[in-house]
Amino acid sequence: MKASAFSYARATSVVGALELLAGHGERAKVLSGGQSLMPAMNLRLIAPELLVDIGGIAELRDIAVRGDTLSIGALTRHVDLQRSPEIAEHAPLLSDAITHVAHPAIRNRGTVGGSLAHADPASELPACMIALEGSIVIQGPEGERRVPAADFFKGICETDLSAQELLVAVELPVARANSTHFFDEFARRHGDYAIVGMAAQARMHAGMFTHLRVAFFAIGDRPVLSEAAQRLVDVPVTHAVLDHALAALGDELDPPEDQQASASMRRHLAKVLMARAVSALLGRPHPNAGVSA
C-alpha cells in the first residue's frame, strides 16, 4: 500500500527539529533513515500528520572517541557502523551484529538512532546497547539527558522518549583490553527479523568470566538482560555450572508465541545461543553447543 497523506518538514539543526516537534507533539514523527517508519506508514499501521526529516542534520553523524567513551551520532547509518575502524576497535560487538541487520540496501539507509528510537523488540541494536552498557543521549525542550540503555526500552516500539524529544546519540564505554564478545541469531532467511538472537559482552581472566552481560532479543516485548548469565561469572564454568545457568535462563525467559516460533522453541533456541556463546568465549567445545540444551 501507499502511505496516507502527510506534511513534510526538513530540519536543518537539532534546535529546529525540536521546535517542529514541540509544535506538533504526537501528531508528528521523526524521519531518520525511514527503514522502519516507511514500512509502517506504507502498511497504514501509523499515519502521522507531519514528518520531521532529520536526515540532513550534519551534527548527528559523528562517530567519536572521547577518553573512555565512544559516541555514535543518531544519524550514523548501519553501513557506517559496519565500515568504521573506530567501531571495529572500540565496540566490535556492533561490527558483528550489523551483518545480521536486514540487507545491504536497507543498511545503506537505516540509522542507529532510528533503530533505537523505533525499539522493535526483534531488532539487534537495542540488545547490543544493553550488553555494552550504553547510554542513550536525548535532547528535548528542557535540555539534554542520558538514559541507561537498560532503562530506555519500555515495550513493543515504546521507549523513554517523549514526543517532544530527539534521540541524538548513543554513548558506549570503549572495549577494554581483556574484553570479548559474541553475537548470533536464528532467522528464517539471512537478514530477516530474528526468531531469537543474543548479544554478549564479556571480560575474561584466567579462563573465567570476570564480567558478562548477555542480552536477548525477539524474546519479549523489549530486549532482555539475562540474570542467569551471572551464574557463569567468577567461577570455573564446568558442565554442571553451565547446565544450572541454562536451566535458570529457561526459567527467567517468558517468550511470546507467534507464527515464527512457539514459546518453548524460543526458550530452547535461547539456551542453544547461550551454550554457543559460552563455548565460543571460553574457546572450547561444549556438548550443549549446537545440539540440545
Add this chain to the structure above:
Amino acid sequence: MILPISISLDVNGERIDTQVLPRLNLADFLREQLQLTGTHIGCEHGVCGACTVRVNGEIVRSCLMLAVQVHGTSVQTIEGLSDSGEVADLQAAFRDRNALQCGYCTPGMLMAAQDLLMQEASPDRERIREHLSGNYCRCTGYQAIIDAVESTALARAGQRQ
C-alpha cells in the same frame, strides 16, 4: 492543505526539477512521473527488493524513500545501468544461465548483484547469496542467479588480468 514540494535531482545523468507531494515514494515518482518503469514495485514495505535503485552510488529500496528525500542527490535506475552498458555482461549472463523467468525481480537483482561486484572482485557463492538475500525471486530457485553472478565475477576478474 498539503502543498507540493520542489525537488531537484539527477536521474540517470539527466537533471530533473519538479514538484512532488510528500507522500509520493521514490519508486512511484520514477515510474509515474518519469516513466522509468524498469524499477518494479513488489511489496512496498522493503522486503522483496524489486524496487532497488542507486542513490548517490549506493543501493536503496525506492519504496522506503520519499521523493522529497532525494532532493539534491543523484539517482540511477536499471535504465541508466542498462543504457550505459555497465551491466551488459551481467544481463547476458542472466540470459545465458536462465537466471530469470518472469523477470519481475530482475532489475532489482541486477542492481544488487552489480553493487556486490563493484565492492568485491571475487565474491564466493556464500557472499553472493548473502548480498542478494534481500531480493526475492519466486521463479528460479536462486541457483541460476547465483551462477550468473559468479560467472560474471570470474569473467570480469579474468579481463582484469
